[in-house]
Amino acid sequence: MKKLLIVEQEAVILEILNQRFLADGWTTACCSDGKTAISLIDSFQPTLLLTNILIPFYSGIELLQAARAKTNPIEVVILALLIDDDVKNQCYEMGAAAYLTKPFDLEILLQEVNKVAKTKQSILH
């Protein structure tokens, strides 16, 4: 089962992402802050994490670190407002699978997430 954890501070964007991924057959869990996200990583055990960088309590980079540190590392797609090459490189170095910036195309984001999930699945099998 494809399980996606979405972390986004803007409630309306979070809802749009949630509905779009649900319509695409994903099982989703949503939250708008880092603290809840950390607990959801343990309880929901997602296959993929889609996160913004600027979120309350913990940053998206800290979430990325936590997700990659798991015994079964979770793939992470960053959806950031920052177009900063340093941050982008840092995310890739820490193991992010993709880095997209806002404003974003919903369909391209969906394709990117599915691509990452497919790659992970093919590695596992």
Next chain:
Amino acid sequence: MHLLLNIIPFNGLNGFLNIAVSIEFLQNGTVVALISCLIVLLVILGFVLVRRIRRRKRIRFQKLFRNWLAEAITNRVMAPEKNFSISIQLEKLLLKKYYRLLALDELLICKKYLKGHAMNEVVQLYQQLQLRKETDKKLKSYIWSRVVKGIHEIYIFDQYDAMDQLFAFADNENPFIRSEAQFGLVNLQGFEALKFLKRIHNSLSSWDQINLLHQLNLFEPKPLVEMPEWLVLENESVVLFALKLLEAYPDEQYYPNMITCLHHGNEAIRKQVIRCCSNIAQSDTCSLLEAQFEKETINNQLGVLETLKKIHPIPRKDFLLQNLNHPDDRVKQLAAELIALKFPEDVASMLLGNQENASKREQLFKHVQALA
């Protein structure tokens, strides 16, 4: 106390004290005080309650609207041919101005963060919900912050039919309104919107100029056909901005118009012309800059030498040598660098030829060599 006794007659004070300490008066006073406290408490409670109810209503509406909006966008993106209607509950709520403004805020966030097909759907929803009426009301407001918000909504939701209104706001007395309107015009039309420059009498701040240049950067460059007219305008901030545009988008055909501004009364404009010369220099640029050099401020003199370093035509040797004796060390250093750059073969003889200050020049020469 003595003063009080002098003012109030003894009998009067005595009578007042008798009434004040009477049981009846104290009882009445206590009741009045208690009722007053109760009224104040009730008012505070009522205020808190109203705010809480309003907050709950707002949260409930936002949840409902976000849900509907997300569903509408997802459905329209997945099946554009299908018609997606609005629920009766939401339709009723959206008749009220308070909820319409909340809906507008949610759509603004969506438009800001989405692009592609989903973004187009957001604009369509803005029109379908007839939220433009709210924007128009804001544009007519007497409060400047509301007008600014209205202008923001106009360009965020690509309302091209409101361009005339934006053109009118572009020269508003209020700096925030005109700044937002100018930014909005460029956001909607790119280079074509720059025709507002001819119409404005108020000045463009440095921040406005930076914003406009940054916004133009997102568009495909187009010929700046109105450049000759901009460069002779009375509004000096527009002349300065036009020169910045010419620096960012060099076009040699405007060189004659640009170079006439080298004798402008405004130092910032002359400085900008000197900077522009680095991008669109012609055969006479060196001689014109050299002739202007003596009349310029130190900062502009440094600018002239920096430009001479960048352009292809070669400056006169004697002009550079002369500046090796300039009172300002920065000018001396730049002149020496120019000699090393433009006349590398005979640099040593040129620098050391004149015996006067030979040792200082030798030091300068070594410094320039080290820099090279």
